[in-house]
Amino acid sequence: MARFCVTGGCGFIGSHLSAALIARGHSVRVLDDLSTGSRANLAPGAALLRGDIADPADARAAMDGVDGCFHLAAIASVERGVQDWPGTHRVNLSGTVAILDAARAHRVPVVYASSAAVYGDGPVLPIPEDAPTRPLSAYGADKLGCEQHARVAGAVHGIPTLGLRFFNVFGPRQDPRSPYSGVISIFCDRLVRGNAVEVFGDGEQTRDFVYVGDVVAALLAAMPAASTAAPVLNLCTGQPTSVRALAATVAALCGTPLTLNHRPPRAGEIRHSLGAPDRAREALGLATPTSLRDGLAEVVAWLKAGSPGLAVPAGEPSV
Numbered sequence: 001m002a003r004f005c006v007t008g009g010c011g012f013i014g015s016h017l018s019a020a021l022i023a024r025g026h027s028v029r030v031l032d033d034l035s036t037g038s039r040a041n042l043a044p045g046a047a048l049l050r051g052d053i054a055d056p057a058d059a060r061a062a063m064d065g066v067d068g069c070f071h072l073a074a075i076a077s078v079e080r081g082v083q084d085w086p087g088t089h090r091v092n093l094s095g096t097v098a099i100l101d102a103a104r105a106h107r108v109p110v111v112y113a114s115s116a117a118v119y120g121d122g123p124v125l126p127i128p129e130d131a132p133t134r135p136l137s138a139y140g141a142d143k144l145g146c147e148q149h150a151r152v153a154g155a156v157h158g159i160p161t162l163g164l165r166f167f168n169v170f171g172p173r174q175d176p177r178s179p180y181s182g183v184i185s186i187f188c189d190r191l192v193r194g195n196a197v198e199v200f201g202d203g204e205q206t207r208d209f210v211y212v213g214d215v216v217a218a219l220l221a222a223m224p225a226a227s228t229a230a231p232v233l234n235l236c237t238g239q240p241t242s243v244r245a246l247a248a249t250v251a252a253l254c255g256t257p258l259t260l261n262h263r264p265p266r267a268g269e270i271r272h273s274l275g276a277p278d279r280a281r282e283a284l285g286l287a288t289p290t291s292l293r294d295g296l297a298e299v300v301a302w303l304k305a306g307s308p309g310l311a312v313p314a315g316e317p318s319v
């Protein structure tokens with residue numbers, strides 16, 4: 001049994017990871033400020049340290065005596081980075097440096113969440129890890145900064161790390177009510193209740209949707225692969241899905257007639273985002289990813305069960 005720190009463990013991905021670690025007999029300390037996460041998401045058996053990753057004292061307290069850290073806490077929204085550039089930078093980059101600094105004394109390995117946002121509009125599809133990184137947002141620039149500091153952590157301080165560039169992650173516990181919610185959580189929430197969905201632009205834009213269970217499997221496999229060479233890997237499926245096809249699949253699963261309301265395209269929208277999954281599959285020994293349909297069925301079942309884990313059940317007005 002090992003002891004792990006999970007930053008952001010009250011959030012969408014961190015709560016699934018914490019539960020998986022506990023199920024494997026490990027002990028988990030969560031560092032979370034509950035800004036977008038919820039206490040209801042805390043995995044039974046995990047200890048919660050309510051604090052700020054960017055506060056060096058909180059970071060040190062969370063890392064004290066652990067065998068490894070999964071660093072997932074972030075302000076995980078491109079739009080928030082547009083509105084509050086310095087505030088999101090403090091959390092997304094300075095917070096990561098504070099966690100790496102807290103890992104220094106005992107060279108605690110750190111597996112951390114990067115993002116496909118580091119690529120910007122990729123010139124090649126599917127995007128391999130060695131494609132040029134040209135982030136188009138503060139969020140993407142800070143995630144790229146995390147990767148650079150991870151390299152410094154290895155080269156200068158001997159801290160093993162591994163970064164995973166998540167593409168579009170989906171699954172139960174992804175909150176559908178925020179304006180920054182992922183398209184899958186929004187579509188499932190609306191179609192389960194028989195409502196129309198909004199499509200930005202023509203709906204032919206595509207994304208690489210990766211199921212949260214596969215993300216957890218990759219995070220678990222990444223910890224022993226962390227090294228001072230600071231590897232960075234894509235976490236994706238290599239399967240493109242258009243927004244229109246997604247809507248049709250969710251509607252069929254829900255048994256709801258589909259009404260699409262078209263809206264103007266989002267400003268600065270990436271047309272196609274598709275990752276090359278082979279390196280991560282090989283390096284981490286990952287299994288065939290969950291099919292989109294099976295993952296969507298899990299989301300729909302979670303919503304029909306009243307969306308346990310969300311502070312306010314999906315479908316109710318947010319405050």
Ligand code: NAD
Pocket residue numbers: 007008009010011012013014031032033034035036037038051052053054071072073074075076077091095113114115116165166167168169170182
């Ligand atoms: P989330 O918002 O559900 O979880 C983030 C958690 O971090 C929340 O519980 C929040 O309360 C916590 N947090 C935020 N600021 C904090 C701070 N200053 N100190 C302590 N805790 C803080 O987001 P998620 O979707 O679970 O994302 C997890 C990670 O994966 C993030 O690093 C995100 O950038 C990355 N990522 C996610 C996606 C996706 O599709 N969901 C895609 C690319 C990258």
Ligand code: UD2
Pocket residue numbers: 076077078115116117167168169180181182183184186187198199200205207243266269270273
């Ligand atoms: C994802 C990440 C974002 C950042 C970005 C980097 C999520 C939730 N967001 O943004 O954090 O990493 O990638 O490039 O993973 N759409 C609709 N109707 C809706 C909602 C969305 O048509 O009601 C479309 C949207 O215009 C886009 C697609 O669905 O084409 C996916 O949208 P998203 O917000 O889920 O994710 P994305 O890829 O814009």
